Amino acid sequence: MSDLLLIDRRWIARGVERTPTMRFVLWLVPWVALLALGIYAAGLCLYYGLNQTNMDNRFAFGMWIFLDLAIIAMGAGAFFTGFLVYILKQADLKPILNSAVVLGFICYSGAVAVLMVDVGQPLRAWFTFWYPNTHSMLTEVTFCISCYLLVLILEYIPVLLRNRQLRKVPSFLVFEHQLHKLVPVLAAVGAFLSFFHQGSLGGLYGVLRGRPFAFRQGFAIWPSTFFLFILSAIAVGPSFLILVTATAETLTGRQLVQPSVFRKLGFISGLLLALYVAVKAIDTLVWLNITSPSLGFGPRDYYSYWPLSSTFLFAVTVPLGLLPALLLIMPTTARKRGWLLLGAALACAGVLLNRFVLTVQTLALPTLAFDQFLRYIPSWQEVATFGGVIAYGVIVYSLSYRYLPLFDPPKGAGKHVSLG
Amino acid sequence: MSARYGMVIDLDRCAGCGACMVACAAENNVPPASPRATPRTGLTPMLVRKVSNGMEGTARREAFIPITCMHCGNETPCVSVCPQQAVEVDKSTGIVMQMPQRCLGCRYCMAACPYHARYFNWWDPAWPVGMEKSLNPEVAVRMRGVVEKCNLCHARLHSAKEKAAAAGRKEIDHADYIPACVEACPTGAILFGDLSDESDPVFSAAHFPNAFRLLARLGTEPNVYYKSEQAWVRALAERDTERATEGKHV
Numbered sequence: 001m002s003d004l005l006l007i008d009r010r011w012i013a014r015g016v017e018r019t020p021t022m023r024f025v026l027w028l029v030p031w032v033a034l035l036a037l038g039i040y041a042a043g044l045c046l047y048y049g050l051n052q053t054n055m056d057n058r059f060a061f062g063m064w065i066f067l068d069l070a071i072i073a074m075g076a077g078a079f080f081t082g083f084l085v086y087i088l089k090q091a092d093l094k095p096i097l098n099s100a101v102v103l104g105f106i107c108y109s110g111a112v113a114v115l116m117v118d119v120g121q122p123l124r125a126w127f128t129f130w131y132p133n134t135h136s137m138l139t140e141v142t143f144c145i146s147c148y149l150l151v152l153i154l155e156y157i158p159v160l161l162r163n164r165q166l167r168k169v170p171s172f173l174v175f176e177h178q179l180h181k182l183v184p185v186l187a188a189v190g191a192f193l194s195f196f197h198q199g200s201l202g203g204l205y206g207v208l209r210g211r212p213f214a215f216r217q218g219f220a221i222w223p224s225t226f227f228l229f230i231l232s233a234i235a236v237g238p239s240f241l242i243l244v245t246a247t248a249e250t251l252t253g254r255q256l257v258q259p260s261v262f263r264k265l266g267f268i269s270g271l272l273l274a275l276y277v278a279v280k281a282i283d284t285l286v287w288l289n290i291t292s293p294s295l296g297f298g299p300r301d302y303y304s305y306w307p308l309s310s311t312f313l314f315a316v317t318v319p320l321g322l323l324p325a326l327l328l329i330m331p332t333t334a335r336k337r338g339w340l341l342l343g344a345a346l347a348c349a350g351v352l353l354n355r356f357v358l359t360v361q362t363l364a365l366p367t368l369a370f371d372q373f374l375r376y377i378p379s380w381q382e383v384a385t386f387g388g389v390i391a392y393g394v395i396v397y398s399l400s401y402r403y404l405p406l407f408d409p410p411k412g413a414g415k416h417v418s419l420g
Numbered sequence: 421m422s423a424r425y426g427m428v429i430d431l432d433r434c435a436g437c438g439a440c441m442v443a444c445a446a447e448n449n450v451p452p453a454s455p456r457a458t459p460r461t462g463l464t465p466m467l468v469r470k471v472s473n474g475m476e477g478t479a480r481r482e483a484f485i486p487i488t489c490m491h492c493g494n495e496t497p498c499v500s501v502c503p504q505q506a507v508e509v510d511k512s513t514g515i516v517m518q519m520p521q522r523c524l525g526c527r528y529c530m531a532a533c534p535y536h537a538r539y540f541n542w543w544d545p546a547w548p549v550g551m552e553k554s555l556n557p558e559v560a561v562r563m564r565g566v567v568e569k570c571n572l573c574h575a576r577l578h579s580a581k582e583k584a585a586a587a588g589r590k591e592i593d594h595a596d597y598i599p600a601c602v603e604a605c606p607t608g609a610i611l612f613g614d615l616s617d618e619s620d621p622v623f624s625a626a627h628f629p630n631a632f633r634l635l636a637r638l639g640t641e642p643n644v645y646y647k648s649e650q651a652w653v654r655a656l657a658e659r660d661t662e663r664a665t666e667g668k669h670v
Contacts, residue, residue: 049564050525051542056460060530060540120525120540120565127504127524138503138528209638210497210534296637296659367534368634369659370471370485 011403013164018402019252028398031391038388041381042117050120054379059363063378064118067386068111069201069355072145073229074348075111076237078104078152079194082187084268093264095257095407098159099248100241102400105152110389112149117385137203144197151190155183162405195230202229205358212297214362216287224283225358231279235272236351238265239328239344246341248401256407259337266340270328273347277321284313301365305373308361312353320350424493424514424616425572426643427602428625429486431653433609434468436484441466443604444488447573449559451545463539465489465570466601473652483653486610488601489537489570490634490642491516497640498529498538506567514615514643515572523566530567534635535642538569572612573599594620615643632657 005020012018019027045052055062081100084090116122128142161167161176199222205214206223216223242262249256288299303310327333327343334340364374400406444450444466453462466488473481492498496516499507506522507529509515518538530538544564547555555561558575562568580596594613602612613622625631631647634657648654 049542049544050540051454051456051461055527056458056542057462057530057539058460058536060527118526120527120567121523121563124504124522124524127522131504131506131522133500133502133505135500136503136528138501138526142503204528205531207501208497208532209495209640210532210635212638294637295639296635301659363531368487368536369656370469371536 008403011163011165013403013405024398024402028395031394031398034391035388035395037384038386038391041384042113042388044381045117045385046122050118052379052381054377054382056376058374059376061359061363062376063382063386064114066356066359068114068118069359070352071107071389072111072201073198073233073236073351073355074240075104075107076194076198076233077241078107078155078237079148079187079190080234080237081241081265082155083191086184086187087191090264093261096241096245096261096265098404098406099245099256101152101155101159102397102404102406103241103244105149105156106393106396108145108149108152110393112145113392114385114389137200137207140200141197141204144193144200148190148193148197151186151193154179155186155190158183159400159404159406163403194233198233199226199230202226202358205362208362209295210367211362211365212292212295212367213302213365214358215291215295216283217291224286228276228280228283231272231276232351232354235269235276236347238269239273239324239347242266242269242344243341243348244397246337246344248397252401262337262340263334266328266334266344269347270325270334270343273321273350274325274329277317277325280321281317302361305365308357308364312357312361316350316354316357320346320353324350422512422616423614424643425612426491426514426615426622426626426645427488428611428622428628428631428645428647430609430611431483431485431646431648432650433607434484434486434605435607435609436468436470437606438468439604439606440486440601440610441468443600444570446554447556447559447575447600449545449555449561451543451547451561452551454543454546457543461540461542463541463568465537465539465568467537471653471656473656481650481652483648483650485646485653485657486601487535487537487634488644489516489572490535490640490644491572492640492642494639494641497532497534501528501532503528513572513577515574515577516569517571517574518567518569520560520562520566520568525565525567527567534638534640538567540567541565576600630654635659 005022006012006018007021018024053062078100081093081097085093085097116125119125128139132139132143158176158179161172166172202225203223205211206216206218206225208214214225216225218224218226242265245256246262292298303313324343324346327339328347333343360376364376366373441464448465450463450465466486469485469487471483471485473479475481491514493514496509499509499516503526504522504524506519506524508517510517525540527540530540541562541564545561556575558579576599577592577597580592583596584590584592599612602610611622611625613620615623615626617623625647626645628647630649631645632654633642633645636658646657
């Protein structure tokens with residue numbers, strides 16, 4: 001590639017091919033525009049208040065909480081891959097680890113940013129650390145997510161410092177080297193924190209005695225949703241990592257990791273998903289037959305409202321649960337890229353739907369006999385704010401791919417059509 | 421002093437006039453609704469709901485159910501969820517207290533409340549020019565972005581305590597502590613008092629055969645009771661939809 005077309009050549013690692021600078025800039029333009037719109041929408045919400053959203057006293061949580069829970073589950077690929085590589089010594093997954101770390105960083109930092117807009121008094125966020133209510137699942141979530149985001153930043157810095165120009169600064173090189181030694185420790189700490197907050201996010205709704213649709217019995221202080229959320233997050237995290245990496249491969253026209261890495265991640269994802277579906281089925285039966293009736297609510301109170309009927313329960317269990325698990329586990333389908341990606345996409349869709357059901361359907365359902373089933377459509381400010389987070393993710397991942405050694409060693413196929 | 425303050429609301433007496441709602445708003449400095457507010461974004465710590473037995477014609481029956489914070493006495497749903505202890509149960513009164521000064525505005529408590537008796541300040545509080553002179557100096561105005569709810573007119577409890585202290589008494593005179601909604605009800609439908617005091621009229625009213633609590637099976641032990649002679653009203657409150665649509669009178 002001529003230096004004329006690659007004017008940022010000095011920042012790109014030696015020996016790798018990247019798309020011409022102008023083409024890369026053009027790829028970024030729409031995402032930067034979306035990010036700008038998102039920042040404007042978030043600014044409106046911060047300046048004028050949450051009256052800019054379509055949430056209300058009954059629908060106290062809306063699209064933001066649903067998508068926050070969803071992207072945090074997707075971001076589980078980061079801690080879980082670290083756990084597999086450094087704790088369970090699955091060294092063959094190491095080539096995808098940097099990508100997983102960046103993805104985790106994007107998901108968690110994006111979720112925290114949206115949460116800061118979602119609260120009525122963002123400047124009081126520190127109150128949770130100063131006056132923590134140790135009985136609240138949200139306290140646990142806040143502590144663990146804050147700490148884990150710090151861990152992700154510490155894991156991302158060594159990747160960042162391996163940039164060609166940054167490596168020229170001697171102190172950066174020493175810092176990166178020292179920090180790199182800490183990575184296994186960070187992976188262990190990250191795994192511990194993540195198991196807890198993924199569970200606490202499930203516990204957020206599972207402890208709500210006043211919402212029989214979400215309320216679950218459990219073990220000790222944790223409702224069953226605590227364990228189900230951990231299981232579903234570690235099941236879907238690798239699938240999301242497969243999807244993002246495969247998308248990057250398509251856009252860059254390069255093979256970034258060996259197919260065996262995809263197959264292994266897919267197998268782990270499928271196996272955990274199958275286990276999740278089995279445990280979830282038992283949990284649902286216990287809830288419908290014991291927990292819920294004891295509170296005076298039956299299936300008719302939950303599943304007689306269109307469109308949030310029992311179809312969703314079926315969808316989460318079979319076409320978006322068992323089916324992707326089989327696609328990812330069975331060697332005949334897992335060997336074929338198309339089936340593998342379909343399995344991963346269905347697995348992600350299943351967990352998305354599960355988070356939607358728990359967050360949105362719980363609030364839509366009436367509790368008092370004279371209440372109505374509620375509908376809620378997010379405002380443009382809510383959609384744009386979240387669109388901004390998606391754009392932020394694409395931009396950070398694109399920049400990381402272009403300037404940092406995300407996939408080690410890079411598998412250049414020699415094509416010059418890369419968008420990264 | 422140890423009490424368990426609560427109410428018994430006689431639904432057969434409630435005419436749905438809304439005087440309790442107005443008195444509550446005036447007493448607690450609830451600002452006028454924003455022009456953009458909807459029934460789902462307003463501030464109504466006391467809200468009178470109209471219900472029916474679902475029948476038509478002569479079989480139709482209607483009633484009004486005032487809904488306020490139930491001041492749950494067991495596993496109070498909003499207390500355990502608040503991440504920064506902005507909600508607590510005052511053990512000496514049984515009142516579930518909200519501290520707007522500490523509230524983050526996360527609204528987790530609102531999601532937790534089965535009675536939908538918690539309200540978020542979606543707008544900056546604003547009063548028409550001149551109307552601010554009518555504000556109650558005993559009650560702080562809440563800012564945008566925090567949650568609020570009925571606190572059984574806690575400022576009145578403070579005043580009663582001050583009066584008792586000035587008179588050299590340790591206990592308040594119950595006649596000095598009456599929430600605004602109770603005082604304003606023209607039909608005397610709301611009875612207020614100490615549910616733990618057997619000599620208090622509210623105690624016997626709560627044990628009236630036709631007294632009931634909303635969503636009692638959740639096990640949160642609400643301190644707001646209702647009573648009605650009409651079986652369909654009781655059935656509706658207990659989520660017994662079959663009996664609720666019969667519309668039979670006892």
